[in-house]
Amino acid sequence: MDFTRRQVLWAGGAIGTAALLAACSGGGTSAEPAATGGKPKKGGTLRIGALGRAGAITRDPHGTQGNESDYLVLALVYDTLTVPGAKPNTLPRLAASWEPSKDLKTWRFTLAKGAVFHDGSPVTAEDVVWSLRRLRGTPSGAARLPGIKAENIKAEGADTVVLISDYANAELPLLTRLTTFVLKKDTPDSALEKAPGTGPFTLDWYRGGNARLVRNDSWYGGTVLLDAIEVTMFETPQAMANALLAGQIDVASNAGAVAARTAESRKDIQVVRRPNDMSMPLVMRTASGPFADARVREALRLVVDREAMVKQVLSGYGTVANDIMGTGDPHYAKDIPQRERDLAKAKQLLTEAEFDLSRTYDLVTTEDISGLAESATLFAAQAREAGIKIRVVKQESGAFYEKTWLKGDLYTSYWGTNDSVVFFASKTLVSEAGQNEAGFADKDFDASYRKVIGTADEKARATALRELQQIEFDRSGYLLWGMADGIDLAAAKVQGLPTLAGYGRVQLENVWLR
């Protein structure tokens, strides 16, 4: 998995109940259209703006991508093995299908029939193996393909790729959604900038963060309608929104709530909301410190006024959450009752736990993403109403990751992959997780987790998954008050925009212009 720290995180996501399974053409691999305005029409150039900074430009598909604009270009030119979907959350792309072994360690991916590179040569399992090993060899390779050693990525015949995980992992295909971009075998680093991909668009030119792409008529994934896409990099969401308002671009990708509010009054602009895009949980250390007592953590969860947080921190562009991470998961436990504000009960729990109310507690936050520091400030104000004194401490991003993240007693975090409960369980909640943000170690949770990832039987797995979420709701280190929507702005003529959260927004192959 690929997580850039400073930029908004790119990740797959599923939309909740509103999402209908898309009637996708061809491979059926894509996101749902946001709006339908008649029969899809071929032709036209889509001008899209995406955020990025000139100094952070990266052209390597397996590099550390800090720019959404670069990522967008890469995702249109290169294909990943799988892509995010609504339900299920993982859909086929370059891999047409996959099959696990009984022990859920060995996974066989069968490549899509007819997949060819832009230069006409067919995609072989060797190309995929080379690309995945290259990805595994990058500094963040271990985090992007967790549990899969380079030598355990193998070709089997011309069209099957075998991945062997060190441990049973029922969610392995989900890990291949983000950065498993496939290049031709032995592409030298010097040729990366023009290396042919297999994606729905081919690169016409790229310069200084801006690019033009043209339709790939021989794409195996279905018919692409747009003639071309022009990507413009914007340093700020404000400039991007201005460009849209002035008619210089057709889509402002991930423009944010402030721009959306400005655009709401304009009838000729669509505001596309992609639910469950970003989580901004408060992390309370469970391993030690003042929040180690589960009653204290529950009290804090009862103190927060979730509606007010969504309204003020997210300008209303979001939904209330229930302290369980992975809200966009098709298996998210909607039946667990929503936790509401209850100051009386909170005070009672604090008394029982003998929580020291005379002390002032630091809540460490950053300004990495918009709304994060505001969420901390508002929470501190709400906690004061319950007699808890919280002081918000803003740290610079670098200092935060060095000193506070994974260590602090109370801090804000944020995540861009929110369509999988198991993703968080494995990454941040199971006791041995590499990014166990709260130092959470719970025997029952670990047992449920192992049942979930080691069970092939759907029903038994669903039960375990429900258990796991109940424990998370009851006593994990997370206070998840709400979920921010992803927001794209678009001119009225743009149809078929993706409504998936996070990374799903780059799936532009079904877009057409009215």
Add this chain to the structure above:
Amino acid sequence: MAAPVRAATAPRRTLPLLGRVAAVVARRVLLLAVLLAAVFAAVELLPGDAATATSERGESAADVAARRQLLGLDRPVWERFGEWMTALPTGDLGTSARGQKVTDLLADPFPNTLLLAGCAFLLTVAAALALGCWAAARPGRPADRIIGHAATSAFAVPEFVISVGLLLVLSLWTGWLPAVTLTGADGDPATWTMLIMPVLALVIPQTGWNTTIVRGALADQAAAPHVEAARLDGLPTRRIILRHALPGAVPAIATGFATSTGMLLGGTVVVEALFNYPGIGGVLASAVASRDTPLIAGVVICGGAAISLVLLAADLIRARVLGARP
């Protein structure tokens, strides 16, 4: 930065012109080197480093340490500075924290910024001279006072306020001009109209500043004996200002314009972000955010060289004028 000028010119008037230029250039180069050393040191003082700033969240401490070694950040800062400085004469500005060549990253943005700041500079010079002379020709009259007040307020308004005002009026309300700069396959702004608002946003405050200087320098000259004599001779005001007062005012005016270069280049950081203009301002902002020392130093050396050239020109103008009129 204009301070060493005085020392460089008057006492060494006997030196041939070339020698004087060489001395000034040497001084400027030394100053740039000191500035670059300060840049390296300053980035070192910021919290975090390029390895953490460009890492992904999934990376372990070991991965970050490996990247730190890859980027050479495990070595002392003076060693990295020395290495960067020794490569500099060959035109090598090093590699960014994300593995791109700094010269590549600056190849398009730097000329774009030069174009923007250059246009703004020329317009500023023309406007400030015109307004300053016009006001000086009408000392104490309403036109003089209006120009004086307008100039002071124009300089007092920050670039971003002017930018937002221009954007609202000239683009979003009227639709006359494109709101932002879009870049084509050649790396340049797609149309020249995209330059108008960024240039104006820079020109307005700088014109305010320089008009005040021009007006002031001309007022000083008005009291000079030869200007007094010209006036008593009954020459027309225009002729007195252009032929008699202005030449003497040139050194002060040139210094004022030279100082403007620095402020113009500084202003581009703000203006470029607001209009999405593809210049070095955006590169600098992101380089600082990712603690990318080679890239920051690359921007500084380009900007510093440009400013130094203008200051050098101002020095030469002063030297020439002062040299001709002891």
